[in-house]
Amino acid sequence: MPMPKEENVFGDIFGGWVMAHVDLAGGLEAMRHSRGRVATVAVNAFQFHQPISSGDLVSFYAEVVNLGRTSMTVAVQVFAERHPSNPVFVKVTEATLTYVALDADGNKRDVPRENA
Ligand SMILES: CC(C)(COP(=O)(O)OP(=O)(O)OC[C@H]1O[C@@H](n2cnc3c(N)ncnc32)[C@H](O)[C@@H]1OP(=O)(O)O)[C@@H](O)C(=O)NCCC(=O)NCCS
Known part of the structure; x- marks a missing residue:
């Protein structure tokens, strides 16, 4: 749940906060899939559909969508649950x-194939 300190000057959550958490979520999924250390090599696409506000409950869903020899492409979807009284x-x-x-x-290193 982002706090007011994550807001930009317009009152929305700073895009960099979202990007950092997307990278964390994607990296954790890649670590789990490859059973070890990983590094982010590329951000292929990033789309902000709607703003996030402080107090929104934000969830990150990550999934490996393509497997190379040493690389994994991970799709991350981000959802916000807003308005606790009428979610x-x-x-x-x-x-x-x-x-x-x-x-x-x-x-x-090669990504273990038994997880493919
Ligand atoms: C990750 C790293 C070790 C890769 O080394 P490299 O010698 O450049 O590796 P390669 O060019 O052989 O690429 C390795 C894999 O990444 C893929 N890759 C490289 N650049 C890519 C790009 N821009 N987009 C998508 N995939 C890419 C390659 O296709 C290859 O995949 P494969 O083995 O599944 O076929 C090196 O680039 C590195 O250390 N980068 C910095 C990582 C980092 O610090 N990240 C955090 C940034 S804050």
């Missing part, structure tokens, strides 16, 4: 990012 659940953002699986030394 509505709206998609606010969607994004696609690519992560590369790394070994402990920071070198590329």
Whole structure:
């Protein structure tokens, strides 16, 4: 739940807050899928459909949508639940990012295929 300190000067939640949390959600899914360290290599697409306000309950849903040799493309959808007295659940953002699986030394490694 973003707080007022995350607001921009217009009273909406700063896009950078959303982007950071999308990267966290996508990276966690890539880590889980590849069972180890990953790095973000590309942000392929990012669309903000509606603003987020402080007090919205924001949920991030991440899914691996394409698997390469060392890379994973992850789609992240973001939903906000607003107005606790009369809740509505709206998609606010969607994004696609690519992560590369790394070994402990920071070198590329193959993504395990048994998770494919
Ligand atoms: C991630 C990193 C190790 C990749 O090394 P690299 O030698 O450039 O690797 P490659 O060019 O062979 O690409 C590795 C994989 O990423 C994919 N990839 C690279 N650039 C990409 C891009 N712009 N978009 C989509 N996929 C990309 C390649 O297709 C390849 O996938 P595959 O193995 O599944 O076929 C290196 O680029 C790096 O360290 N980048 C910085 C990462 C980082 O610090 N992220 C946080 C930023 S704050």
